[in-house]
Amino acid sequence: EAGVTQFPSHSVIEKGQTVTLRCDPISGHDNLYWYRRVMGKEIKFLLHFVKESKQDESGMPNNRFLAERTGGTYSTLKVQPAELEDSGVYFCASSQERNFGRFGEAFFGQGTRLTVV
Amino acid sequence: LAKTTQPISMDSYEGQEVNITCSHNNIATNDYITWYQQFPSQGPRFIIQGYKTKVTNEVASLFIPADRKSSTLSLPRVSLSDTAVYYCLVGDIASGGSYIPTFGRGTSLIVHP
Numbered sequence: 001e002a003g004v005t006q007f008p009s010h011s012v013i014e015k016g017q018t019v020t021l022r023c024d025p026i027s028g029h030d031n032l033y034w035y036r037r038v039m040g041k042e043i044k045f046l047l048h049f050v051k052e053s054k055q056d057e058s059g060m061p062n063n064r065f066l067a068e069r070t071g072g073t074y075s076t077l078k079v080q081p082a083e084l085e086d087s088g089v090y091f092c093a094s095s096q097e098r099n100f101g102r103f104g105e106a107f108f109g110q111g112t113r114l115t116v117v
Numbered sequence: 118l119a120k121t122t123q124p125i126s127m128d129s130y131e132g133q134e135v136n137i138t139c140s141h142n143n144i145a146t147n148d149y150i151t152w153y154q155q156f157p158s159q160g161p162r163f164i165i166q167g168y169k170t171k172v173t174n175e176v177a178s179l180f181i182p183a184d185r186k187s188s189t190l191s192l193p194r195v196s197l198s199d200t201a202v203y204y205c206l207v208g209d210i211a212s213g214g215s216y217i218p219t220f221g222r223g224t225s226l227i228v229h230p
Contacts, residue, residue, distance in 0.1 A: 004160070033217070043161070043204075043220035048213075056213030091160050098216075105151075106218075108160025 002026070004109035006092050012115045018080040021112045025074070025094030031055075032075050033095075033106065034067060038088035046090075049075060050098065082116045089113050121205045126225040135192040137224050139205030142186045150181060150188045151218060153204045161204060161220075165190070192226075200228045 005024045013019050025032045034046040046065070047057035051072035060067070064083070069075040079086055089111045097104030122140040129135045141150065149168050153161035165172055167179040167188070178191040192199055202225050206218035 035220075042222055045215075045217045045219075048215040048217065056215035056217070058213035058215075093160070105163040105166070108162065110159050 004092055004094050004107050006090075006109035006112050008112060009110065010113045010115075012117060013082055015084055015116055016081045018078065019082055019114060021077045021079075021090055021092075021114070023075045023077070023092030023109060025092070026107055029094035029096055029107075030072065031095045031098055031106075032069060033093045034075070034077055035091040035093065035108075036088050037091070038085070041088075043091065046077075079114070082114075084116050087114055087116045120219065121207060121221045123203075123205055123221060123224045125222065126227070128227050128229060129195055130229050131196055132194050135195050135199075135226060135228075137190045137192075137203055137205075137226070138187055139190070140187045141205070141207045144185050144207050148208045150179065150185075151206045152177070152179065152188075152190045153206060153220075155202045155204065155223070164203075195226075195228045197228050197230065199226065201226060 004026055007022045011019050030051050032049040035043050036046055037043045045059040047060055047067055048055045049069045052069050066078045091108050091111045093106040093108045095104055095106040149166050151166040152164045154164050155161045165174055165177050165179045167181050169181050172179045180189040202223040204220050204223040208216050208218055
């Protein structure tokens with residue numbers, strides 16, 4: 001069974017450009033999460049989808065970030081326009097359990113390393 | 118808010134047992150304790166989860182005292198491939214209502230030959 005896959009693995013863009021990250025969760029997992037780690041910081045929660053609906057987007061840093069999950073399958077995270085402080089590693093995870101923080105397991109992708117120059 | 122505290126780093130040698138302790142003084146009654154492992158350039162990977170007492174799987178053991186304010190991940194006979202960052206997670210409620218585990222800084226374990 002395929003795990004969580006993210007694309008691209010690396011992206012280098014100039015400040016002001018737009019970048020779209022993609023995440024394909026494990027088939028059948030209704031819950032999809034985005035996290036990110038900026039340099040030297042902890043892995044931080046960004047948002048949580050249940051199927052195609054945004055359950056919680058309280059971790060999104062600002063309105064330059066837009067996440068979508070069309071049809072409840074794959075998800076995209078768009079950063080427009082990108083700023084230098086957006087550089088970091090963006091992780092996607094999926095789980096069967098709605099609240100994997102309480103119990104259960106989430107499966108993480110390998111991450112997308114975003115560098116804004 | 119639930120918060121965890123772990124050693125920043127640990128060193129060990131191949132074949133030794135490694136114990137990593139995590140403090141979570143504000144753990145909620147319904148919280149489970151989960152440990153993840155992360156290798157460089159990879160996403161975190163689930164290791165073990167428990168609620169109380171002891172849990173063991175093919176990879177590790179997790180010891181949780183009665184007050185549940187701490188937990189200890191035990192890795193038996195580590196090898197070089199166990200060099201990784203280990204995260205202790207307990208749940209947290211994001212402001213939007215999702216029950217999301219909080220990643221701390223983790224413990225960087227280095228296993229030496």
